[in-house]
Amino acid sequence: MALIACNSPVSVRRLWQGRLLTGAGLALLPWLGFLAATLPPREAAAWVALDALEAACLLTAGARLARGTGGHRAPAAGAAVLGAADACMDLLTSAPGAEFATAAAMAVCAELPLAGLCAALAAQGVRAALDVRAAGDARRPAGRWARPASDVRCCRTALLLRCRGARQQPSRRLPR
Structure with a gap:
């Protein structure tokens, strides 16, 4: 025991x-x-x-x-x-x-x-x-998606980047 x-x-x-x-x-x-x-x-x-x-x-x-x-x-x-x-x-x-x-x-x-x-x-x-x-953020681990929101210009781009797992430039817009 x-x-x-x-x-x-x-x-x-x-x-x-x-x-x-x-x-x-x-x-x-x-x-x-x-x-x-x-x-x-x-x-x-x-x-x-x-x-x-x-x-x-x-x-x-x-x-x-x-x-x-x-x-x-x-x-x-x-x-x-x-x-x-x-x-x-x-x-x-x-x-x-x-x-x-x-x-x-x-x-x-x-x-x-x-x-x-x-x-x-x-x-x-x-x-x-x-x-x-x-x-707050002090204990949050820096992972794959731990970049600031200011890096992403478009919410749609951010969502698609997360879904695809791709590493595209944030300034580049995806076709609608």
Whole structure:
């Protein structure tokens, strides 16, 4: 297992974050069965749907994060919102006493820290994208088409040059 972690392009930190999210999503699956069996049918439908969506988001984000394929930010954001909503609804719908204490302990120890991790993972990509956008052309690689727009006199010429891949003089007009 250490060889896989060292040879993979994914950092060890990302690998463990992905495993944590995947484990949390897998842990919700038996919980869905427990909720469906113990709650009244109307309440069970709502809670099972909320937790199933949360589990799907956690499993998707965790798998994508652990593999290092990208695309984990949207499901992580969904898991963060659903986890925070789940914690709030647990606290609001619990009866006073031991049930409320259990809901508060679950919210503080499990649901909200997991939602915070998911929010941080979702926001991390947004910060990187904003940094690239703020840098502007300084980070844009100089490639085949990286010449200034002032070199091209006619939009039609520029479009045809790009489509053909030809290196013609910009001042030369193509026949209409």
